[in-house]
Amino acid sequence: MPAESRPPRRASRVRLYLPLVLLALLAIGWSAGWFVIRARTLAGMDAWLASEAASGRQWTCRDRNAGGYPFRIEISCGSLSFERADLTASLGRVLAVSQVYRPGHIIIEAQGPLRVAAAPSTNVEAEWRLLQASVIFGAGNFQRLALVAEDPRLRGASPETGPLDLAARRFEAHARPDPADATTADLAFSTEGAVLPGLDALVGGNEPADLDLVLRLTRAVDLPTRLVASELEGWRLAGGRLQIDRVRLVKGPRRVELQGSAALDEMHRPRAELQGQVAGVEGLLGPFLGDRSGLAGNLLGALLGQPPAAATAQPLDPKAPRMKPLPPLRVENGRLFVGPLQIPNVRIPALY
Structure with missing residues (x-):
């Protein structure tokens, strides 16, 4: 058959579907990696809480939830409390967020009120419109902390200072x-x-x-x-x-x-x-x-x-x-x- 009369070859279906297959493999790999990072984050948090408890500092994260898929890791607590022999403290909802590609930089947002009771008879309560913190870790060590509070107010009393009522x-x-x-x-x-x-x-x-x-x-x-x-x-x-x-x-x-x-x-x-x-x-x-x-x-x-x-x-x-x-x-x-x-x-x- 003359060359000019032959039917044109069909485009390879492999070439047609290869980008989709690669995209699907990338999504599967990214998802698997996200769940691995999530599991490691929760395991690290549990290990830290156990270490704190062994040192006499008891942290309680109520209604803990982990999410943020696909690009972030989010850990939230419906409320957060801390207890030590001479001190107790509690917060409202706390949300900690880090990007998957930058796990050492954690952004924290907390809702009030913050209530602190210290021995023998010091009681303090703080409120705010917005409270955010940024914590940076590197090579497993703390590197930097920044905290910002909008419209904070602190009330309380202690034997040393008497009544407290501060605002900013x-x-x-x-x-x-x-x-x-x-x-x-x-x-x-x-x-x-x-x-x-x-x-x-x-x-x-x-x-x-x-x-x-x-x-x-x-x-x-x-x-x-x-x-x-x-x-x-x-x-x-x-x-x-x-x-x-x-x-x-x-x-x-x-x-x-x-x-x-x-x-x-x-x-x-x-x-x-x-x-x-x-x-x-x-x-x-x-x-x-x-x-x-x-x-x-x-x-x-x-x-x-x-x-x-x-x-x-x-x-x-x-x-x-x-x-x-x-x-x-x-x-x-x-x-x-x-x-x-x-x-x-x-x-x-x-x-x-």
Whole structure:
């Protein structure tokens, strides 16, 4: 038969169906891999819970569920509770999510309220509009933590502090271990629009406050494994110190900036040395000295190199407060010192 009269060859059916077969094999392999990762995640979680229970820390994840197929691993708890000899805590629904291709990065979202009860009679309850955390692990070790809370509010009471009622527009916390020293941790905290009644009495005014803290904690551990008092005593005996790289407070026209370090003394009281600068807090010592005449404000003003309040012709400009060096602050033997002055009505109690 002449070549030009032969019928055209049909396209190979293998070529037609091969992409579909490969796609189906890929889906089957991906699904199998997802279920393997899910099983390993749950097994790792169970092993961690058992290890915690053996160390005296009991975690309970009620109505646990695992999902997220095909690209994520999601572990949810209808509620989460924690119990230790000296402490109990509970949360609402908690959801932890990680991408299959990035299992070491976990995003956590928690619903309130958070209820904490600590011995002997401390009870705290916290609520928020949104609370999210990001935790990064690498090579099996914790690398970084970030936590954000929108509209948090904390209420409670304890024998040491009395009633607590704190609120803020936003709160952030960050933590990471020093890559060169696993026992040292870098910490950062910030609040926006915080309402802190004790701070109103201390600094003056009733405006919301913005507060930033950058700290460095030496001789740190990952998580407390014993009672709080035992942990603090072990930290003290190990020579632990809290390096205060920055404390910055902005409250209306008032500004406070501090740096220094802190530790615990033999009587378990805070011991600290701080330096810094302030603006708009000339009357800072008045509440401590029981002074209503302005003498304390003038005294602090003299220490700061400022004229007496009565001789000040213009009020402080809230848009451009003038910062003044603050005399050294010391917390020693349970007492607070500003420069050479001991504040008589202030006592710093032992922490444990």
